[in-house]
Amino acid sequence: MSDIATAPTGSTTAGPGPTTVTDTALVRRRIRRWLWLFVVCLALSGLTAFPLQSETTLLVRALDATGLSSALPALGDWAVLTRDGVADGFGSHPFLAYGTDWLAFAHLVIAAAFWGPLRDPVRNIWVIRWAMLACGAVIPLALICGPLREIPLFWQFVDMSFGVFGVIPLLIVHRLIRTLEWDQAVRTHHDFARVVPSP
Known part of the structure; x- marks a missing residue:
């Protein structure tokens, strides 16, 4: 369904002929859906930093059970190395986990920043640009x-993928917010033109 609707001639939003206006309710719903998708994924990625030791153990078990550790030995070796490193580090020095706790907290705080765009996307478009x-x-x-x-090169690409895939919903949201901005400008100009006659 398009974000654009045609107002019939003679309506309060139409001029002398058919006028194209934005279905703002539809655009706002789409903005909220994409933003909630981004916020939920961001929060979940942060929450996974809390049980890091359990997750690395489960990762090694999953790779062994599925046979991926044999098919992709570099991935299997890296998973074992990270599991052992986290276990040794957290076991001998538990305070190291405090750093990843703050990492998880930072993700949750960043996710909370999107409350502004969820409420008023046009006024808070700067949050979307900052996130991009x-x-x-x-x-x-x-x-x-x-x-x-x-860090192995293949895992660097895994890390970079978070930025690549993360920017996709933000680009969509940015385009939709720009549509709302344009619609507000058109409506404001239209209302002003109706109230203040041209000289």
Whole structure:
């Protein structure tokens, strides 16, 4: 279904002839759906940082059970290495997990920032633009810090995929918000033209 509807001649939104106006209710619903998808995924990705030790253990078991560790030995070896590293680090120095706790908390705080666009997307479009920049920054961060931390290249691409896939709903939301902005400008101009006659 299109975001555009045609107002019939003689309606309060129409001029002398048929006028194209935006179905703002439909656009707002689509904005909210895409934003909720982004917010839920962002929050879930943050929550997974809490049980990191259990998750790495389950990952190794899942790779072994499905045979992926044999089919993709590099992935299997990396999963075992991360499991052992997390177990050794958290076991010997539990305070290290405090860092990943704050990582999870940061994801939840960032997700909460989208309450503004959910309520008033036009006024808070800057949040969407900021999030798009953050998604783009994921790529240089992975490429710079990945080699410094001895992260395998294939896993750097996994990390970068969060930015690539994350920006897709944001681009859609941004386009929809721009549609609302344009509609508001047109309606404001139309109402002003009706009240203030041309000289």
